[in-house]
Amino acid sequence: MKISLSALVPVHNCQATVAPLVSHLLEHLAELTNRFELVIIDNGSTDATAEVIADLAVIYPQTSRLVLPGHSDWASVVRAGLRHSSGEIVLDRHEACQSGMSGLEGLWQAMRLGDVAVIRSPHAATLGSIPALPLEHRPPDWQMVRRCALDGWLRTRSNRDWMSFLAARGYGVQEIAARGAGRELPSAHVGLKLTAAADPRPVAIGKRPTRRPNYLDRIKAFALGE
Numbered sequence: 001m002k003i004s005l006s007a008l009v010p011v012h013n014c015q016a017t018v019a020p021l022v023s024h025l026l027e028h029l030a031e032l033t034n035r036f037e038l039v040i041i042d043n044g045s046t047d048a049t050a051e052v053i054a055d056l057a058v059i060y061p062q063t064s065r066l067v068l069p070g071h072s073d074w075a076s077v078v079r080a081g082l083r084h085s086s087g088e089i090v091l092d093r094h095e096a097c098q099s100g101m102s103g104l105e106g107l108w109q110a111m112r113l114g115d116v117a118v119i120r121s122p123h124a125a126t127l128g129s130i131p132a133l134p135l136e137h138r139p140p141d142w143q144m145v146r147r148c149a150l151d152g153w154l155r156t157r158s159n160r161d162w163m164s165f166l167a168a169r170g171y172g173v174q175e176i177a178a179r180g181a182g183r184e185l186p187s188a189h190v191g192l193k194l195t196a197a198a199d200p201r202p203v204a205i206g207k208r209p210t211r212r213p214n215y216l217d218r219i220k221a222f223a224l225g226e
Contacts, residue, residue, distance in 0.1 A: 002035050004035040004089070005029065005032060005036040005087045005088075005089045005091060005108075006037050006085035006086060006087030006091065007029055007036065007038045007039065007090075007093070008041060008078060008085065008090065008091065008092045009021070009022070010077045010078075010094075010095045011040060011042060011053070012042075012044065012045050012049070012071060014045070014049055015045075015049045018040070018049060018053060019056060022038065022040060022056050022060065025038065026038060026060060026063070028105075029091075031105065032105065032108045036087065037063075037064065037085060037086070037087060038064070039064050039081050040053045040063060040065050040066070041080065041081050042067040043068050043071055043072060043095065044069065044071035044072065050065075050067050053065045064084065066081065066084050068080060073159060074094070074095075074139055074159075074161070075160070076159075078092055078162070082147075087147065088146065088147055088148075089144060089147065090144065090145050090147050091107070091142065092139070092143050094139050094142070097142065098121040099119050099121060106176045107119065107142060107143075107144045107176060108144070111146070113172065114171070114172030114173060115146050115166060115171040115172050116144070116145045116149070116166055116167075116172065116174070117173075117174045118140035118143040118144075118176070119140055119141050119142040119143070119175075119176045120140045121141050139163070140175075145166070149166055149171055152165070152169070153165045
């Protein structure tokens with residue numbers, strides 16, 4: 001049986017663009033798994049966005065809607081979405097997303113090797129350099145995470161990006177850097193558990209790799225240009 005996926009899509013004042021966004025996203029989600037749901041979260045829109053997503057929820061049975069009374073911060077929006085979804089893997093799209101959907105398959109595959117996978121906007125990508133821990137204030141354009149890993153974050157009621165919270169606790173984080181809308185570079189494993197020397201054999205979804213990177217070897221290889 002395939003693993004289940006919940007996609008959380010916050011929107012704000014986008015009555016003219018939310019329908020094509022949902023239609024396009026549903027096509028991509030169906031290619032990942034047949035066990036998925038799409039939760040469209042109206043984050044305090046003042047136009048007709050709420051009415052449009054109500055119609056979309058009728059047209060597409062995989063889609064549900066959640067209307068928030070006022071514009072909320074990212075953490076509050078995601079918490080609301082988590083309470084109204086049940087997938088074992090959670091996909092979150094940032095409201096100000098600048099990346100297309102072509103990298104979603106890469107995110108899904110990356111979850112075989114870790115607990116969190118992200119796509120950043122082109123200006124925020126760290127591919128090709130030694131990355132810092134993912135502590136940016138603005139969440140990535142797209143991020144995918146195991147729901148079981150979010151339990152601690154939910155209990156803290158923290159407003160920090162969940163990726164920062166998980167990274168601080170040793171969860172694996174993988175990054176796919178986006179070159180532009182819809183054009184992602186190959187994935188680069190830049191997280192806390194994954195290195196070029198890691199075991200390349202596939203890891204089944206639901207199992208977490210136990211091998212940890214040797215940071216001294218990484219620094220040495222970088223210095224020697226290897």
